[in-house]
Amino acid sequence: MPIIKVEKLVKRFGNITAVDDISFEVEEGTIFGFLGPNGAGKTTTINILCTLLAPSSGRASIAGHDCMEEASGVRRAIGIVFQDTTLDKDLTAYENLIFHAYLYDVPRSEMKKRVADVLRFVDLYDRKDDLVKKFSGGMKRRLEVARGLIHQPRVLFLDEPTLGLDPQSRSNLWEFITKLPEMHNVTIFMTTHYMEEAEVCNTIAIIDNGKIIAMGTPDELKKTIGGDVVYMTTTDNATAKSEIKSLFNIDASEKQNELYMTCSRGDTCIPEIIRTLGDKVISVRLQRPTLNDVFLKLTGKTIRQEDVSGEDTIRESIRAYRRRH
Ligand SMILES: Nc1ncnc2c1ncn2[C@@H]1O[C@H](COP(=O)(O)OP(=O)(O)OP(=O)(O)O)[C@@H](O)[C@H]1O
Numbered sequence: 001m002p003i004i005k006v007e008k009l010v011k012r013f014g015n016i017t018a019v020d021d022i023s024f025e026v027e028e029g030t031i032f033g034f035l036g037p038n039g040a041g042k043t044t045t046i047n048i049l050c051t052l053l054a055p056s057s058g059r060a061s062i063a064g065h066d067c068m069e070e071a072s073g074v075r076r077a078i079g080i081v082f083q084d085t086t087l088d089k090d091l092t093a094y095e096n097l098i099f100h101a102y103l104y105d106v107p108r109s110e111m112k113k114r115v116a117d118v119l120r121f122v123d124l125y126d127r128k129d130d131l132v133k134k135f136s137g138g139m140k141r142r143l144e145v146a147r148g149l150i151h152q153p154r155v156l157f158l159d160e161p162t163l164g165l166d167p168q169s170r171s172n173l174w175e176f177i178t179k180l181p182e183m184h185n186v187t188i189f190m191t192t193h194y195m196e197e198a199e200v201c202n203t204i205a206i207i208d209n210g211k212i213i214a215m216g217t218p219d220e221l222k223k224t225i226g227g228d229v230v231y232m233t234t235t236d237n238a239t240a241k242s243e244i245k246s247l248f249n250i251d252a253s254e255k256q257n258e259l260y261m262t263c264s265r266g267d268t269c270i271p272e273i274i275r276t277l278g279d280k281v282i283s284v285r286l287q288r289p290t291l292n293d294v295f296l297k298l299t300g301k302t303i304r305q306e307d308v309s310g311e312d313t314i315r316e317s318i319r320a321y322r323r324r325h
């Protein structure tokens with residue numbers, strides 16, 4: 001039985017349809033990722049699943065509890081790391097966690113051990129008596145993950161867990177997140193708009209304008225692109241091209257003195273081509289399709305494009321300001 005079940009979920013805010021008829025299921029013990037640009041409807045979906053928001057229509061359930069009718073059952077089954085940090089900065093790391101343990105009715109006899117265990121898990125045990133306001137962004141995020149685990153939830157929601165972190169803190173946090181399903185027996189539901197982060201998910205749903213436009217494993221999604229692209233420079237492109245066509249039935253094209261072709265499996269096709277062409281080959285490179293290619297194919301835009309167009313708008317406003325002054 002799936003641990004999260006969503007059927008025909010819709011959420012409207014006035015005339016904005018933030019979540020537009022989405023349905024999906026999440027298997028227990030997996031990492032499920034919602035990948036989409038700003039405003040796609042990721043946080044709104046999480047808020048509905050976490051019982052913080054009522055949907056306009058449709059149903060959702062977690063661990064068999066209906067998100068509308070059995071809110072307290074759902075709340076006991078979930079932990080959440082919000083997009084914006086919600087720690088108490090004037091308390092120590094340890095106090096933040098103990099406070100949370102009280103809220104969730106963790107038995108007194110187990111409280112200290114559980115807090116110590118999760119602090120060790122996120123590598124913050126040595127800093128447990130420091131005030132949170134002295135923590136770096138990455139440490140705060142790790143502490144929030146620890147807090148989300150104290151009451152031993154079956155599902156942990158992570159909304160943009162690495163937003164605003166530097167690359168090193170991001171990869172550091174990912175190390176902990178990927179260990180969660182196995183070590184804490186928890187299912188992860190995460191959102192992100194970083195492609196590389198979505199790669200760790202067992203299943204990804206790509207969401208845009210409130211709709212799920214594709215869903216599958218990262219590999220399945222990338223396969224929809226139709227294979228890998230192999231680039232090759234040779235001593236004699238015309239001959240190489242006709243040999244590749246006659247022996248492998250692959251149509252190579254030429255751009256800036258380089259041959260390129262799509263192969264269903266680039267890693268097996270490259271050695272065969274090299275064996276055949278021998279000394280004619282000067283260099284080879286393989287380009288695997290990325291999730292961004294998938295998003296581009298489905299929507300005609302890249303996930304970051306909106307950020308870029310945002311920058312253009314900012315630059316244009318600056319120029320207009322300078323003209324006026
Ligand atoms: N409380 C609200 N009232 C009105 N509109 C809202 C509200 N919450 C969200 N929206 C709108 O719903 C849409 C989806 O927002 P949501 O926060 O779910 O996006 P998101 O995918 O989480 O984006 P981000 O990547 O920026 O966090 C947006 O157009 C947003 O402006």
Ligand SMILES: [Mg+2]
Pocket residue numbers: 042043044083159160
């Ligand atoms: Mg959001």
